[in-house]
Amino acid sequence: MVNLDTLEKVELFKDLDDRRLSAVGECCTEVVFQRGESIFKAGEEAGNLWAVAEGKVRLEAAPGSILQENEVSESQVFGWPSLLRSPTYRFSASCAARSARLIRVDSRCLQGLFEKDPELGYRVMSGLLRVLGDRFHQLQEEVVKHRGQDMMNQW
Amino acid sequence: MTEKDRTMNADVFEGLGEAQLRHLAEGAREITCGKGERIFKEGDEATSLWIVKQGQVDLGFELPGRTAAEIHTLFTIPAGKAFGWSCFVPPHRYRLSAFCASSSCEALRLDREFLLGVFDKDPALGYRVMANLAEAVGERFKALQGWTTAVPYAQVKITVHLATCGIAAGAREVVNALVDEMAKEERPHIKMQTSGCIGKCSTEPNVTVQIEGEEPVIYQKMNGEKMRRVFQEHVLKGAALKEWVLA
Numbered sequence: 001m002v003n004l005d006t007l008e009k010v011e012l013f014k015d016l017d018d019r020r021l022s023a024v025g026e027c028c029t030e031v032v033f034q035r036g037e038s039i040f041k042a043g044e045e046a047g048n049l050w051a052v053a054e055g056k057v058r059l060e061a062a063p064g065s066i067l068q069e070n071e072v073s074e075s076q077v078f079g080w081p082s083l084l085r086s087p088t089y090r091f092s093a094s095c096a097a098r099s100a101r102l103i104r105v106d107s108r109c110l111q112g113l114f115e116k117d118p119e120l121g122y123r124v125m126s127g128l129l130r131v132l133g134d135r136f137h138q139l140q141e142e143v144v145k146h147r148g149q150d151m152m153n154q155w
Numbered sequence: 156m157t158e159k160d161r162t163m164n165a166d167v168f169e170g171l172g173e174a175q176l177r178h179l180a181e182g183a184r185e186i187t188c189g190k191g192e193r194i195f196k197e198g199d200e201a202t203s204l205w206i207v208k209q210g211q212v213d214l215g216f217e218l219p220g221r222t223a224a225e226i227h228t229l230f231t232i233p234a235g236k237a238f239g240w241s242c243f244v245p246p247h248r249y250r251l252s253a254f255c256a257s258s259s260c261e262a263l264r265l266d267r268e269f270l271l272g273v274f275d276k277d278p279a280l281g282y283r284v285m286a287n288l289a290e291a292v293g294e295r296f297k298a299l300q301g302w303t304t305a306v307p308y309a310q311v312k313i314t315v316h317l318a319t320c321g322i323a324a325g326a327r328e329v330v331n332a333l334v335d336e337m338a339k340e341e342r343p344h345i346k347m348q349t350s351g352c353i354g355k356c357s358t359e360p361n362v363t364v365q366i367e368g369e370e371p372v373i374y375q376k377m378n379g380e381k382m383r384r385v386f387q388e389h390v391l392k393g394a395a396l397k398e399w400v401l402a
Contacts, residue, residue, distance in 0.1 A: 061300065083286075084293045090300060114282060121282035122274060126243065129289050133244030136296050140250060143229065143299060144216045 002028040002053075002103050009075045010051040010103065012127040020120050027109035031102050033095035039102070042092045046082035048104045050093070051075070055100025059091040070138075071096060080132050082107035083125070163263070165206040167237040167287040175280045182269035186262045194253040194262065201242040201249045203264045207234050210257035214238060217252055230295065231256060233338040240288050242267040298340070311345045311390055314363040318352030325378055326360035332379035333362075336386040345390060358401055364389055375401040 004021045007013055013024055030053065033039060039050065039057065050057075052074050059070045059078060070091070072078045081087050087107065114121025163176040163183065171179075185208070188194060194205070197216060205212075215228040229251060232238045241249050247267075274281025313333060317326050333347055353361055358375035364385065365371040372395050374385055381399060389395050 080289075081293060084290050090297065114286075118279035118282040122278040122285060125282055125285035125289055129240070129285055129292065130244050132289055132292050132296065133241065136292055136299070137241075137244070137250055139296065139299055140229070 001025050002030055006030075006053050006103065009053075010077065011075050011131065012051070012077055012124050014127075015123065016120070020117070023113055023117070023120070024105075024110065027106045027113065029104045029106075031104050033100050033102060035095055035098050037095045039093040039095065040079070040089050042089055044089050046079055046087035046089045047107060048079055049077060049082045049107050049110065050079040051077045051103040051105065053101040053103055055095065055097035055102075057100060057102070058094050058096040060094070061091055070135075077128075077131055080128055080135075083111065083128060163206075165235050165237055165263075166291060167204075167206070167284055169287055170283045171280060175277065178273060178277070178280075179265065179270075182273070183263040183265050186264050188255045188260050188262075190255055190258050190260075192255045192260075194255065194260075195239070195249050197249055197252045199249050201239060201244075201247045201267075203239055203266050204237060204242055204270060205239040205253070206237050206263040206265070207232050208261040208263055209234055210255060210260035212238060212260055212262065213254045213256040214251040215254070228256075229299075233334075236338075237288070237291060240292060243285075243288065310367040312363075312365045313345065313347045313386075313390065314365070315347070315349050316351065316353050316359065316361045316363070317349040318359075320352055320356040320359045324359040324376075328379040329360050329362060329377045329382045332382040333386065336383055340391070355401065361401065364395075366390075366393070373401040374399045 002025050004018060004025065007021050007025055007028065008016070013021060016024065033055075040046070042061070052072055054074060057072045057078060059072060072093075078091075078093060079089060081090055110124070111121075114124065163171075163180050168176060168179065183206075186194070194212065195201075211234070212232045213228040214230040214232060217227075230238075238253060239249065241247065270284070274284065315326055315330050315333065317330070330349065337345060337347060352359070353363075353373070355361060355375070360377045362374045362377050362382065362385065363371050364374070372389070374381070374396070376399070377385075381396075385396055385399070
């Protein structure tokens, strides 16, 4: 169980009332990682959604990717594939600060809450779509930039 | 259930009940356009979610000084799939332009304000749609990430030989399997076409796979299952399946 003050700062849980926050808190555990420590690897089965309470996390793509790495800081979430039907992490995550305090959310537990309380599901999944959409647009911009440059160079 | 309700059976509405689909159908507008016609432009305010009802829609970017017809396609959206989900993501601007890529396209347009109103009244519906949309974006993210890690793709042309002898021998099953596999992958560098008999009726259905820079490979006595394997192994991974190649 994670306290409500910490939980309400997480971007996906910002607008939830205390009753719903408490329910979500039951699915959460706090975990501390030290600099460089691995949180998960790309390709692993994604059982948890993660949020940063303190510190920073580095997300790294497979070698050769255009969008090589990304940083996630306080209140942001990562590990979004855990809430999809084929849950596999798309990036590797590691601690990028001296230490990072993270919230580990059991995705099955969270999805169980969504089934019982669809309004909670609607709010959280709307937030997740925004997070995922932002990351997608970032990656897409990079692809467009690279392809556009390649094409202009060919003119 | 009316014809219009049935067309609401898109991937993003999976898991919804008939009454919920009917409710959504009330706010859907049907749009028809011809090949090459622009549906929206990159940078436009994203006010609507779209569903391809018939045909295919290309999403891509336009280059300065080039005509709209020279769009560089990133995704091809087949029937039954949604596009324009940026309407739910701030700052609510379309990031790519959308064009009709088939001889004609039919699409359903659902305004964001209408959808948000429906979701507020029926959060269970809102939850399903948002979860399905996240699923669709996740799949597209995976595809995009795959493209950025792989070497640039060569152009691929797959020809299914569809003369009477080919059709009699089951070429339609081959076409259906191929369309199915292509829809799953959403890779615009792979093109499919049909053509007449190649004069080898006894080995129909025949399929030719032509990868840019390589000799064309003709497969013989194809069926749906073989087509799926050829697509996965040869088209996507570059390994021809020699046991089925026409000698």
